[in-house]
Amino acid sequence: MRKIYTLLVAVLLFTSCSAHKNAISTSKARKNNKAIQKRNRISIAAHKDLTSLEYIERFKAIAIQEMNSYGIPASITLAQGLFESGSGNSDLAKFANNHFGIKCGSTWTGESYYKNDDNENDCFRVYNNPEESFRDHSEFLKKKNYARLFELDKNDFNGWAYGLKACGYATNPKYPQLLLNIITKYQLDQYDRPEGEIAKIKREDRVLGEINQTVNQPQQDSITKTTPDDKIYTVKQGDTLYNISKRFGITVDDLKELNKLPDTGIKIGQKLVVVK
Numbered sequence: 001m002r003k004i005y006t007l008l009v010a011v012l013l014f015t016s017c018s019a020h021k022n023a024i025s026t027s028k029a030r031k032n033n034k035a036i037q038k039r040n041r042i043s044i045a046a047h048k049d050l051t052s053l054e055y056i057e058r059f060k061a062i063a064i065q066e067m068n069s070y071g072i073p074a075s076i077t078l079a080q081g082l083f084e085s086g087s088g089n090s091d092l093a094k095f096a097n098n099h100f101g102i103k104c105g106s107t108w109t110g111e112s113y114y115k116n117d118d119n120e121n122d123c124f125r126v127y128n129n130p131e132e133s134f135r136d137h138s139e140f141l142k143k144k145n146y147a148r149l150f151e152l153d154k155n156d157f158n159g160w161a162y163g164l165k166a167c168g169y170a171t172n173p174k175y176p177q178l179l180l181n182i183i184t185k186y187q188l189d190q191y192d193r194p195e196g197e198i199a200k201i202k203r204e205d206r207v208l209g210e211i212n213q214t215v216n217q218p219q220q221d222s223i224t225k226t227t228p229d230d231k232i233y234t235v236k237q238g239d240t241l242y243n244i245s246k247r248f249g250i251t252v253d254d255l256k257e258l259n260k261l262p263d264t265g266i267k268i269g270q271k272l273v274v275v276k
Contacts, residue, residue: 029114029121036113036126037095043129047094055087056186059099062131064191066138071154071195071203075188076161077137079179082186088130091115097127100137118171142211150207153200155192157183209265231275235266248274 037044050058056078063074063081084101085093092098096113104112104123111126127133141149146167152159161176161183172178183189195203233244241264245252252264258273266272 025121033095033113033115036111040095040097043097044094049089050087052082052087052186055082056188058088059130059134060191062134064193066134067154067192070138070142070207071150071152071200072138072141073155073157073160073189074191074193075157075183076164076179077134078186078188078191079157079161079182080137080164081134082182083178092124093130096124097130097133098124099130099133100140102133102136102140142207144211147208147211150211151204153194154203155189155194157189157192205263206265209263210267212262213265213267213270227273231273233272233274235268235270235272237268239266239268240264241266244272244274250274250276 059081060074060078063077066072066077067074081088081099084090085099088094088099092101092113092115098113101117102125103117104125108123108125112123113126114121114123116122117124125133125136127136146164146169149160149163149167152163158180161179164170164179165173165175169175233248235244241252241255241261244266245255250258254276255261255272255274256264258276
């Protein structure tokens with residue numbers, strides 16, 4: 001009997017502690033959200049609820065711009081924005097300028113907004129304006145698990161709709177059809193554009209190179225951190241792997257091997273080991 005009593009007390013204490021911890025977490029989340037709302041009070045006060053057609057008109061230009069830069073169909077970006085943000089009228093869109101329901105994740109260093117989603121007080125990214133949300137949507141998709149989608153034609157909205165679900169963007173099994181229904185209803189494919197074979201190859205090489213660079217960056221960082229400064233070169237405007245190799249008397253292949261580079265793509269500010 002005593003054992004049962006002791007067990008019950010332990011369970012009650014654990015439940016009480018868990019509830020207390022959750023209460024603290026919720027309290028902090030509310031305090032954080034109030035601070036975000038206070039900071040954005042001017043834009044929040046000026047917010048006007050949009051119809052779906054008004055939303056499309058407002059954001060079609062940046063959706064097309066992102067499509068031309070990365071190959072994500074404008075129709076997909078607009079459909080996701082309409083669905084995820086309730087045509088820009090959701091609390092997350094109004095208070096945090098987050099139109100795609102993108103959560104903080106381990107790499108996010110900006111401000112956060114909390115709301116119940118898959119879990120209590122899930123962390124979502126906060127942007128200064130909706131346009132930042134659209135740009136970050138493209139950056140968010142430049143991950144290894146979405147890489148194969150960038151090999152699709154930039155007007156293949158059907159492939160992207162099913163690909164997003166298959167790659168893990170959403171858990172709703174009906175997500176592809178939800179997006180396709182929105183695209184059909186508002187004829188969003190009118191904003192998509194085909195691309196020539198050469199243009200597609202160049203875009204694929206650039207975007208997939210950026211994705212590979214991001215994937216391999218932690219490994220490369222560990223290499224440069226353990227290398228003396230006099231053996232490190234910081235990439236500048238106009239640099240290519242070829243002219244860097246000539247400058248330091250080393251082959252391109254050696255540079256790639258030293259820095260664990262998957263291809264010849266480099267970016268300004270990147271640190272490279274240039275001496276064996």
